Amino acid sequence: MFPTVGIFFIIAFLALAFASRRLCPMKGQGFTFVVLATGGAAMTFPAAFVSWGGFELKTAITPLVQVILLGMGLTLTLDDFRRVVTMPRGVILCCALHYTIMPLAGWGFAHLFGLQGAAATGLILIGSVPSGTSSNVISLLARVNVPLSVTVTAVSTLLSPLITPFAMKLLAGTEAPIDAWAMMISIFKMIITPLAAGLVMQRLLPGVARRLAGVLPYIAMFAICAIIGVTIALSHEQLLTVGLAIFAASACHNATGYVLGYWGGRLAGLNQTDARTCALEVGIQNGGMATGLAFNVLHSPAAALAAAVFGPWSAISSSALASWWRRPACSPSVIHPSETLPP
Numbered sequence: 066m067f068p069t070v071g072i073f074f075i076i077a078f079l080a081l082a083f084a085s086r087r088l089c090p091m092k093g094q095g096f097t098f099v100v101l102a103t104g105g106a107a108m109t110f111p112a113a114f115v116s117w118g119g120f121e122l123k124t125a126i127t128p129l130v131q132v133i134l135l136g137m138g139l140t141l142t143l144d145d146f147r148r149v150v151t152m153p154r155g156v157i158l159c160c161a162l163h164y165t166i167m168p169l170a171g172w173g174f175a176h177l178f179g180l181q182g183a184a185a186t187g188l189i190l191i192g193s194v195p196s197g198t199s200s201n202v203i204s205l206l207a208r209v210n211v212p213l214s215v216t217v218t219a220v221s222t223l224l225s226p227l228i229t230p231f232a233m234k235l236l237a238g239t240e241a242p243i244d245a246w247a248m249m250i251s252i253f254k255m256i257i258t259p260l261a262a263g264l265v266m267q268r269l270l271p272g273v274a275r276r277l278a279g280v281l282p283y284i285a286m287f288a289i290c291a292i293i294g295v296t297i298a299l300s301h302e303q304l305l306t307v308g309l310a311i312f313a314a315s316a317c318h319n320a321t322g323y324v325l326g327y328w329g330g331r332l333a334g335l336n337q338t339d340a341r342t343c344a345l346e347v348g349i350q351n352g353g354m355a356t357g358l359a360f361n362v363l364h365s366p367a368a369a370l371a372a373a374v375f376g377p378w379s380a381i382s383s384s385a386l387a388s389w390w391r392r393p394a395c396s397p398s399v400i401h402p403s404e405t406l407p408p
Contacts, residue, residue, distance in 0.1 A: 138263015
């Protein structure tokens, strides 16, 4: 990207981020614009996102993902897991739809848009990971079933060590060598361990957990920007050649999750509120996890591109969907960072 053009987009997105705090139509989109500004900076000045003083920034991706999942663990309670018993149909249905629609749609759109190799693997990967944590915030904004959303996110995350490697081996095995066992171990280390640590800390050290829960949303936002910036910088050449196809495939992938998640829920007998919750849980993915697996298991920055594109786009699309379902009242109140946390 030409530096002048890149700098223009960076400034424009940052200006939109500031404007979103005051303009009702863009309310809640501030962090998304910051992410887009980060992506523009990574395309314009890629060297700044690759290494600092000999330190390879990509090695920080796993710890950053673990920080995000630690924050998720600090917000969960045992009641979130007890709901599997109290509302089993909704939880089981949403998880089943999530882990069938999204991996298969990733495979289908990768082929439809002519993606091959690492690019195709990345789209299948973003479809094979669990629900993104931002689905819980979007569910709150959309006035749907937040307890169901939180429980589905937690359960789909706990299921991911088994389902994600299997889905990748089955659907992406022809595009790239997939070590299912290594992927399973990586998911446990990167996702399950910090999630469990957050739950234990909340149980044994509630005071510390409350203080951390107030700080971690800010750290998580920085972590997400850093992950996306590093991913784009390391694969900016590939993004210039296949970026449009990846964006189109990701947008279709995301929309398919919403549509089939909603109608799958309705056809299975869920009421409209729960079906809308299901749509968000199916359509929003854990981009941080997908990025970490792309770097640590697939050893391919290019495979992380789909996550870098899918994440910001799903933040925009899900916010628009929430606004459609519920017109939020305009007020000058400041939105907490956790209310704008993307997947």
